[in-house]
Amino acid sequence: MKLKYIILAAVSALVLVLDQVSKVYIDKTMTLHSSFSVIEGLFNITYLRNKGAAFGILASSAYRLPFFLLVSTVAVVVILIAVSKLRDDQKLNVASLSLIFSGALGNMIDRVRLGEVIDFLDVHWKGHHWPAFNIADSAICVGVFILAIDMLLEERREKQKTPPAN
Incomplete structure (x- = not known):
């Protein structure tokens, strides 16, 4: 088996297990909307459910669930094709796409299982809260960031390979 598929499987399995176990734990041990401080004035664990996308976008749409399931399915298929x-x-690209893949899958599992996504990571500063998120969301963001950086570095590497024109 090729190393890129081993990376995809390992990263995806790790993120999916962490994401799903953390969500089940939050759901079983906390009541909805309850919160406790982890780092005073900066970080809480707050149990929320999000029917929409980031920032609650499309939360009240009648078509939200089919839309999100379709988008997640397309993302998963496109990522598998890209990895192939x-x-x-390009191991870093594989790792970053694996993070995005597993994040999309983690939130898709919630949508199929619950019709919404469990969020619980609550970052705030002086009364200003970033929208709550979860491990799957974090994996997607980190994966996109690493992919963007690697693409910029790849462009730089290609320019260094090409001799200057006379």
Whole structure:
């Protein structure tokens, strides 16, 4: 088996297990909307449910569930195709796509199982709260960030390979 598929499976399994176990734990041990401070004035664990996307977008739409399931399914398929086309030396791209893949899958599992997503990571500063999120959301954001950085570095590497024109 190619290393890129081992990376995809390992990263995805790790993120999915952490995401789903943390959500089940929050659901079983906390009541909805309850909260406790982890780092005073900066970080709480707050049990919320989100029917929409980031910032609650589309939360009240009648078509939200089919829409999100379709988007997640398309993302998962596109990522699998992208990984299959990557070169063996593009391990960082594989890892970043694996993070995005597992994040999309983690939230899709919630939508199928619950019709909404469990969020619980609550970052705030001086009364201003970032919308609550979860491990799957974090994996997607970190994966996109790493992918963007790697693409910029790849562009730089390609420019260094190409000799200057006379």
